[in-house]
Amino acid sequence: MKHSLSSNESRRGAATVLIVDDSRTNLNVMGARLGQAGYLVVLSDNGREALDLIAGRGFDLILLDMMMPGMSGIEVLADLRATPRTADLPIIMITARSDSGAVVEALAAGADDYVAKPFDFDVLLARIDRTSGRASRIAELKRAVASLDARIASRAIELGEARTELAVTRADRARLVSSISSLNAEVERLSGTSAA
Numbered sequence: 001m002k003h004s005l006s007s008n009e010s011r012r013g014a015a016t017v018l019i020v021d022d023s024r025t026n027l028n029v030m031g032a033r034l035g036q037a038g039y040l041v042v043l044s045d046n047g048r049e050a051l052d053l054i055a056g057r058g059f060d061l062i063l064l065d066m067m068m069p070g071m072s073g074i075e076v077l078a079d080l081r082a083t084p085r086t087a088d089l090p091i092i093m094i095t096a097r098s099d100s101g102a103v104v105e106a107l108a109a110g111a112d113d114y115v116a117k118p119f120d121f122d123v124l125l126a127r128i129d130r131t132s133g134r135a136s137r138i139a140e141l142k143r144a145v146a147s148l149d150a151r152i153a154s155r156a157i158e159l160g161e162a163r164t165e166l167a168v169t170r171a172d173r174a175r176l177v178s179s180i181s182s183l184n185a186e187v188e189r190l191s192g193t194s195a196a
Contacts (some may be wrong), residue, residue, distance in 0.1 A: 015039055021094070065094055091110070091111050097117070115127060
C-alpha cells in the first residue's frame with residue numbers, strides 16, 4: 001500500500017496533512033512525527049498518486065518533495081495551482097536542495113513556504129502552523145466575501161423590484177393626473193354651458 005492514514009482516534013478533528021516524498025524513510029519519519037504532533041497524516045511516494053489522493057479527498061496542507069522521479073514536486077505544484085479547487089491549497093515544498101535557486105523556483109511555482117532537508121522538526125511544525133493559520137484566515141475571508149456577495153445580490157434584486165414598483169406607481173400617478181385633468185376640463189366645460 002502506497003499511502004497510510006494515521007489511526008489515532010483522538011486526532012479525528014485535527015488537520016489532515018498529505019506528505020509526498022519518494023523516500024519511504026522520509027515519509028515514515030515525517031508521518032510519525034506529525035502524527036505525534038496531532039495531525040492526521042496521509043503518505044504518498046509519487047506525484048501522480050498525490051494528485052489522485054487530492055482529487056479524491058480534502059487536505060488541509062501538503063508537504064511536497066521538490067525532486068521526485070516521474071512527476072516532480074514542481075510539476076505537482078503547477079497542476080494544483082492551475083486547478084481552481086486546489087489553487088489555494090497550502091503547500092510547503094521540502095527538498096534536499098538548499099541553494100537559493102531551488103527556493104526561488106519553488107516559491108515562483110506557487111509554494112507557500114519552503115523547507116530544506118535536513119530540517120529541525122520544530123521549525124517544520126512552526127511553518128506548518130503558520131501556513132495553516134494563514135490558509136484558515138484566507139478561507140474565512142473568502143466565506144465573508146461570498147456572504148457579502150450574496151447580500152449584494154439580494155439587495156440588487158430588492159432594488160430591481162423597488163424600481164419596478166416605482167415605475168408602476170409613477171404610471172398609475174400619470175394616469176390619475178390625466179384623469180383628474182380630463183375631469184376638471186369636463187367640469188369647466190359643463191360649468192361654462194350651464195352659465196350660458
